[in-house]
Amino acid sequence: MSENSLKKCVPIEIPDNNPFQNDVLNRKDNIETLTTFITSFEQSIVLCIDGGWGQGKTTFIKMWEKYLHQQSIPTIYFNAWESDYTDDALIALIGEISLSIENLSGENKKNGNGFLNTLKNTSIYLVKDASAKDWLAIGSAMGSFFTNGRIKADKIVDFTNNLGACLAKKQIEKYEKSKQILNEFKKNLSKLAECHSPSNEMKPLIIFIDELDRCRPNFAIEVLEKAKHLFNVDNIIFVLATDKSQLAHSIRAVYGQGLDVNGYLRRFIDFDYLLPIPNKNKFINTLLEKLSLNDIVDVIFYSGVTIRVFIWDFIYLYQLTLREIEAFCNILNIVARSHNRFRTNELILVFFFIIIKIKVPDIYKTYNNLDSEDNDNIIIFINNVLENIDSNYTLVDKNRLNFFEYLGCLLLSIFSSDSVEILTSTITDYLKKFNLNEEKIKIIHNCLRKSKTEEIGISTLQEIKKAIEISTNFSF
Numbered sequence: 228m229s230e231n232s233l234k235k236c237v238p239i240e241i242p243d244n245n246p247f248q249n250d251v252l253n254r255k256d257n258i259e260t261l262t263t264f265i266t267s268f269e270q271s272i273v274l275c276i277d278g279g280w281g282q283g284k285t286t287f288i289k290m291w292e293k294y295l296h297q298q299s300i301p302t303i304y305f306n307a308w309e310s311d312y313t314d315d316a317l318i319a320l321i322g323e324i325s326l327s328i329e330n331l332s333g334e335n336k337k338n339g340n341g342f343l344n345t346l347k348n349t350s351i352y353l354v355k356d357a358s359a360k361d362w363l364a365i366g367s368a369m370g371s372f373f374t375n376g377r378i379k380a381d382k383i384v385d386f387t388n389n390l391g392a393c394l395a396k397k398q399i400e401k402y403e404k405s406k407q408i409l410n411e412f413k414k415n416l417s418k419l420a421e422c423h424s425p426s427n428e429m430k431p432l433i434i435f436i437d438e439l440d441r442c443r444p445n446f447a448i449e450v451l452e453k454a455k456h457l458f459n460v461d462n463i464i465f466v467l468a469t470d471k472s473q474l475a476h477s478i479r480a481v482y483g484q485g486l487d488v489n490g491y492l493r494r495f496i497d498f499d500y501l502l503p504i505p506n507k508n509k510f511i512n513t514l515l516e517k518l519s520l521n522d523i524v525d526v527i528f529y530s531g532v533t534i535r536v537f538i539w540d541f542i543y544l545y546q547l548t549l550r551e552i553e554a555f556c557n558i559l560n561i562v563a564r565s566h567n568r569f570r571t572n573e574l575i576l577v578f579f580f581i582i583i584k585i586k587v588p589d590i591y592k593t594y595n596n597l598d599s600e601d602n603d604n605i606i607i608f609i610n611n612v613l614e615n616i617d618s619n620y621t622l623v624d625k626n627r628l629n630f631f632e633y634l635g636c637l638l639l640s641i642f643s644s645d646s647v648e649i650l651t652s653t654i655t656d657y658l659k660k661f662n663l664n665e666e667k668i669k670i671i672h673n674c675l676r677k678s679k680t681e682e683i684g685i686s687t688l689q690e691i692k693k694a695i696e697i698s699t700n701f702s703f
Contacts, residue, residue, distance in 0.1 A: 238286065239251075239286060241286075241289055241290050241293050242293075243293060243296065244297075246290050246291075246293035246294045246297070247290065247294075250290065251509055251510055251513045252283060252505040252506065252509070252510060252549075253505075253506070254287055254290060254291075257287075257502075257503060258287075258290065258291045258294050259294075261274075261291070261500065262291070262294065262295065262298065262300075264498075265431070265433070265464050265466070266300070266430065266431065268431075268464070269461065270461060271458070271459050271460055271461060271462075271463050271464060271465075272464055272465070272497045272498065273454060273455060273464075273465045273466075273467065273495060273496050273497050273498075274464065274465070274466050274467070274496075274497065274498045274499075274500060275466075275467045275469060275471065275492075275496045275498070275499045275500065276288065276466060276467065276468045276469070276500050276502055277469065277470070277471045277499050277500065277501050277502060278468070278470060278501070278502035279470050279472075279548060280440075280470055280473065280548060280550070281548030281549050281550030281551055282502055282504075282505070282548055282549055282550075283502070283505065283549045284437070284468040284469070284470075284502060285437055285438070285468065287468070287502060288304075288435045288437060288466065288468045289304070291435075291466075292304060292433075292435060295433060298430075299430065300430045300431070300433060301430070301432045301433070302432070302433045302434070302435060303323065303324055303432065303433070303434045303435070304323075304435045304437065305319075305320065305323045305434060305435065305436050305437065306437050306438050307319075307436050307437065307438050307439045307441075307442050307446070307447070307450050308437075308438035308439075308441040308442050309438070310322075310323070311442040311443050311446040311447075313446075315449075316446060316449040316450045316452075316453045317453050317457065319450075320450070320453060320454075320458070324434075413457070413459075413460045414460075416457075416458065416460050416463065417460040417461050417462050417463070429462070431462050431463060431464045432462055432463050432464070433464050433465075433466060434454075434458070434463060434464070434465050434466070435466045435468065436450060436454065436465060436466070436467045436468070436469075437468045438468070438469075439451075439467055439468070439469040439474060440469040440470040440471075440473040440474045440477070441473075442477070443477075444477035444478065444480045444481045445481060447474060447477050447478075448477070448478060448481060451492075451495040451496075452495070454467075454495070455494070455495045467496070471492070471499070474492075475488040475492075478491060478492075505549065507539075507542055507543075507547070507549070507552060508539050508542075510549060510552060511538065511539070511542065511552050511555075511556065512535075514552065514553065514556040515535075515556065518556055518559075518560045520556070520559065520560060520563060523559075523563050523574065524538060526571055526574070528571060528575075529674050534571060534574055534575060534578075536630070537575055537578055537579075537630050537634075538578055540630050540631065541578055541579060541582050542555075542582075544616075544619050544631065545582050545586045545619060547582065547585070547586065551585050551586070554585055555581055555582060555585060558581045558584070558585075558695065559577070559578070559581060561697055562577055562581070562694045562695060562697070565694060565697055566690075566694040569691075569694075572637060572683055573683065573687060573690075573691065575634065575637065576634075576637065576638075576683070576687075576688075576691055577691055577694065577695070579634060580594065580691060580692070580695060581695060583612065583615075584695060587615055590608075590611050590612060590615060593607075593608050593611065594608050594688075594692060605685055605688065609638050609639070609641065612638060613635055613638060613639075613657075616631055616634065616635060632657075632658060632667070632671055633671050633674060635657055636657060636658070636671055637683065639657055640683065641683055641684060641685060641687075641688070655668065658671065
């Protein structure tokens, strides 16, 4: 493969025989602990793996699933978001169990298929029922009210008197029937789980439900209800992977903003597990290596410090999720292969504006719409960026150069004169906002003076913008 060949970030490989081979986020300890926890219960439980968008929940549970297979614990994976086009969550759940059942182990598999067929038959009586047959009967009866276009008043009276009693009787009979069917459904479900447990061992069937927070609100709620009420049987454990804060928005969209969401979810979720925050530096280092970008980010910037550290600090400042870090690396990869002549200071701005594109798209759009001769608006754009840096600024590192102060100075220097005195005055005013000591200010000034050989102007901003915008023609 040539030096400029493009690569892309792909989901990590999770080998069957070694699920943690590519575990750069150190999830192994978490998974082993959770396995011990869930297998200590004899009853059915619902465990929620709570993590924000893009924090690696899907990779976590797929890695966990492979680990459980090594322990001979049967599992089923159900992507709720891919199934919310259906009208009934129970149909989707039973369908996924049916599709996955052939991949499960267990010596009593033949009996398991028998229980599955019984399960399908009984589930027919538990799915949503709009009582279409009742209304067809009512519609047919109403047809007898008319003869030659005239209404038969006596038939309407008789029909009205009996309608309430008939419907009430039907509903009572339907309730009694559904209760019997529900008991039969749970009994067969529990036996189905037993069939796929290793012989002489009683290990639960683990059903993973992923992407619940991305579903339609009604469908997400229905999945929760079905999991808790219909699947609440021995030998079955549910693991939900979801962002509970986003799930809360879905629930409030259905039941109103005043709902106590935590109280509501406690009806369905027995235990919460907050997915630990990963080491993002290690994660991005792995991606940079996979994409062969190390040579670009390991350029020495100042006193032995590489510009890779800028990336680490940008990610920290703007709290990029794992998914957003992947997007950052994909865009940087395209920029690096299509514009490989950026100098050190220019690369710093490339890194920064990619992150602005990902995290603050409203500001980035104003950058993308700027004309090369529109100096006034470019100044407004730079000021907006500086304000955004200030509003996010939380990083404190007394042992080395403050990179964000340097970034701010770099942006301001675009509009400064070639005179070092004027440049110094402009930047000093900016640095006062950070209350930096004289030593830090001196370091930044020296670094900027050194960088004057790589002078950055408005034309450079336009070139960086053009390079980044090439990436918009690609989907990741």
